[in-house]
Amino acid sequence: MSTAEREHWEGSAPAAAIGSMVVFQSAMALTVPLLLALGPSAATWLRLIGASAVLWIVARPRYEELSRRAILIAGLLGVATCGMAVFYAEAIARIPLGMTTAIQFLGPLGVAVAASSGLRSAMWAALAGLGVVLLALTRSGWSVDPVGIGFALGAAAAWAGYILLTKRVGQAFAGLGGLTVSLTVAAMVATPVGLITLKDGASGWAMAASAVLGVLVPVVPYGLEMLALRRMTPRAFGVLMSLDPAISTLAGFLLLHQAISAQRAVGILCVVAASVGASLRGTANS
Secondary structure (H helix, E strand, C coil), rough: CCCCHHHHHHHHHHHHHHHHHHHHHHHHHCHHHHHHCCHHHHHHHHHHHHHHHHHHCCCCCCCCCCCCHHHHHHHHHHHHHHHHHHHHHHHHHCCHHHHHHHCCHHHHHHHHHHHHHHHHHHHHHHHHHHHHHHEEECCEEEECHHHHHHHHHHHHHHHHHHHHHHHHHHHHHCCCHHHHHHHHHHHHHHHHHHHHHHHCCCCCCHHHHHHHHHHHHCCCHHHHHHHCCCCHHHHHHHHHHHHHHHHHHHHHHHCCCCCCCHHHHHHHHHHHHHHHHHHHHHHHHC
């Protein structure tokens, strides 16, 4: 790769990261009806099957890439991907899209905070915690379904693992071969829960539509993220991903007509501000 090509690609990495967020959040907003019709976990399982099937056709890994270590790393990424996708779907079926994304974003924030140290890092973590409290609680109790909040927290933990593992998978595989292996593992891990939770009488059309959506979610956003992370540190990636809760809130408002109260808006801003602050500090110290 020439110097000009390398500079062009490095400059396009932020655009790839932002594009992944826009595609993912818009698609998730539009697929909420399918999640409710099939069951969130079942619909996610079908998406993962569709995604892995398409990738084996267009982006099969090369034989020489399939070392034991590379397969292990990609497999671990698949488990994290499955957890992230299933927990996120279960959450947005219960609580607003923007709220889910803000809570899930504790995962990347945790990666950024763990990479740094000191009082300021603790302050950013405390600010994020305040944001989650504002999102989850009111004076009269839970603002939304606490089970949904629990799923969003599970998605946050899975996302932290996803960020750390994606960098390593991107280095072990050329192209999208690592994504192919990881999504195949994710589909396999999701199969039992998908079969168990598939609603009785689910229409074949809804099942087919969910599988086809696997081309859009997660192939396109996850592929863009993997491409971005090949040229970005996890800290720099965390800075850009700070936009995700805002993009998600906007998608929920425009596509699902989900209103945002003043308290929830402040909670989302707290999480975004904490993530930006922690990520920028980590990047400056790297």
